[in-house]
Amino acid sequence: DAEITQSPRHKITETGRQVTLACHQTWNHNNMFWYRQDLGHGLRLIHYSYGVQDTNKGEVSDGYSVSRSNTEDLPLTLESAASSQTSVYFCASSKFRQARNTEAFFGQGTRLTVV
Amino acid sequence: GQQLNQSPQSMFIQEGEDVSMNCTSSSIFNTWLWYKQEPGEGPVLLIALYKAGELTSNGRLTAQFGITRKDSFLNISASIPSDVGIYFCASGGGADGLTFGKGTHLIIQP
Numbered sequence: 001d002a003e004i005t006q007s008p009r010h011k012i013t014e015t016g017r018q019v020t021l022a023c024h025q026t027w028n029h030n031n032m033f034w035y036r037q038d039l040g041h042g043l044r045l046i047h048y049s050y051g052v053q054d055t056n057k058g059e060v061s062d063g064y065s066v067s068r069s070n071t072e073d074l075p076l077t078l079e080s081a082a083s084s085q086t087s088v089y090f091c092a093s094s095k096f097r098q099a100r101n102t103e104a105f106f107g108q109g110t111r112l113t114v115v
Numbered sequence: 116g117q118q119l120n121q122s123p124q125s126m127f128i129q130e131g132e133d134v135s136m137n138c139t140s141s142s143i144f145n146t147w148l149w150y151k152q153e154p155g156e157g158p159v160l161l162i163a164l165y166k167a168g169e170l171t172s173n174g175r176l177t178a179q180f181g182i183t184r185k186d187s188f189l190n191i192s193a194s195i196p197s198d199v200g201i202y203f204c205a206s207g208g209g210a211d212g213l214t215f216g217k218g219t220h221l222i223i224q225p
Contacts, residue, residue, distance in 0.1 A: 033212050035215075041217065042203065042215045042217040043158070043203065044215075045212035045214075048212050058212055103148060103160050103163050104148075105160065106150075106159070107157050108155075108157050109155075109157050
């Protein structure tokens, strides 16, 4: 079955370190997204990509970057981890842009703690 | 950015009761989606709505896309323990990601 997987599931890192979270999907979806989930804020969009070599900033993109070198992967990099980036991170993908089939399918999440 | 107002924030109900939650926005949307999230997992899509006035069911779940295109509701009939979780509404018209409500925490007391 096609799926979307995130790794690692849990990570603890120190302030100032660079961290990369992996996201891999086997649906061949064009669109991929990264969200963070925090109490009181719900899910907030960090970055997204419409396809290979395309990346776009979301609502809370400061301190994060992404790159899309193939259809299957959208790694999320924290350039210099800060305690405010302690959160649960979700990757998602969807097939089409417009109207129907904008449903996004989510990975299981990565819990990141910055100490 | 666009915001979705989801209510109630939490619900404490008895097993067997019906549940109703809703989502409103000041903006018009083309899509309303309802997700459920269980502890330690990512959100899972329950129902997708694409047309104003559309009423769609998925088992004991029923959701409607408001006529004004600014709101949606989700009903769960005859709740059971496995309905526990956080329910999110989400909306968006394209690939600019989805905007999510802050969620409704559903807690079921046996």
